[in-house]
Amino acid sequence: MKKSVINRRSFIEQLSLGTAAVLSAGPLGVFAQQPDRKLGIALVGLGKYSTRQLGPALKETKWCQLTGVVTGSKEKGEQWAKEYGFPVKNIYSYDTMSQLADNKEIDIVYVVTPNGLHAEHAIAAAKAGKHVICEKPMANTVEECDRIIAACKAARVQLSVGYRLHFDPYHKEMMRLAKEKDFGAFTTMTGDRGFIMQTKVWRADKKLAGGGPLMDLGIYIIHGACMAANGVAPVAVTAKEHPKTKPDMFTDVEEGISWTMEFPGGATCAAQTSYQHSADKFRAEGPKGFIDFKEHAFTYRGMVVETSNGPLTFTPPNQQALQMDDFANCILNKRKTIIPGELGRRDLAIIEAIYQAAATGKRIPVKI
Ligand code: NAD
DSSP states (O other), rough: OOOOOHHHHHHHHHHHSSSOOOBOOOOOOBBBBBBBSEEEEEEEEEEIIIIIIHHHHHHTTTSSEEEEEESSSSSHHHHHHHHHTTTTGGGGGGGGGGGGOOOOOOOEEEEOOGGGGGGHHHHHHTTTTTTTOSSSSSSSSHHHHHHHHHHHHHTHHHHOOOOGGOOOOEEEEEEEEHHHOOOOOOOOOEEEEEEEOOOOOGGGGGHHSSHHIIIIIIIIHHHHHHHHHTTOOOOOOOOOEOOOOOTOOOOOSEEEEEEEEOOGGGGEEEEESSSSSOOEEEEEEEEEEEEEEEEEESSSSEEEETTTTOOOOOOOOHHHHHHHHHHHHHHHHOOOSSSSHHHHHHHHHHHHHHHHHHHHHHHHOOOO
């Protein structure tokens, strides 16, 4: 690992706490003076998303690098230390996260454990004085989101959520269309996302997942519809749970659910999500045209997207690398992230309203 040229702890503290303006950054976050090293990230939970996406992305990042892990398996941690070139002293277990406070090589903690553990791990990271990224959904409930936000505020650290699609060119184009209204304001949105769960995993366990496919997959449609509504949240929802075809697998979570979101001004989004069918689509239509995510709407690669003007053909970037670099850049430049904890909390508020609508059969107002 690169040695500090100046005392980098005081350097980061000055930037984080605003006691001195050491650097000046341009509008694109270009530094007048380079930081002495990349910010260090520790991943919490070395499951599939960390292993297949975030770890490899951290080999491409410019402003941050992997300098530690939090894992239940010391052996796995040692493999990661070898592969990513960080010292074994930077391997922590879930129980020793408070000791992160003493580690100057770790600036950001990225929580990638099951949803029901995000609050515990994010709060532990904030208490250790680390900036936090929480995977989606931010937590199981709005109440947990509130506790994470409060802990980060108290520790004066930044908080972000792993909404990587803010860095995808197709989704950025949808946000541009929503803002500039080439096709008029989008009035009709539809979405469908699902995969077939073969064996029961934590994603179908309410304590660890918070719910079923709505928490894991439907959240993408919720977030995408808010993007298409130019960043505005729905005012009310209706919903209906799908009948269970595998009640033994989906004991305390939904197998599938259909819901409708009503936006201010009358726009609507009709959506469904399921662990018993495959789909990944989203479409937003306005009076003068549409954007249609026909395949792989919310994934990392292979998106097939067209608008009423024809197909879109952007080169897919590494969304995760851009997302983590942007957060590191925010910390270095004392800029607020475009994906703050409040956005994660907003989506949980919508999800809670959808579950309440399904349980009661009523139209439920969304209270953000
Ligand atoms: P996974 O099951 O592959 O990994 C979960 C990790 O948490 C494992 O390393 C496991 O050992 C650890 N863990 C710690 N305590 C656990 C417990 N009590 N029970 C089960 N596992 C425990 O899951 P994943 O697919 O890596 O998902 C992790 C998080 O990342 C979830 O919140 C998920 O929604 C999110 N995710 C986000 C994206 C994205 O595109 N942004 C993609 C996939 C997953």
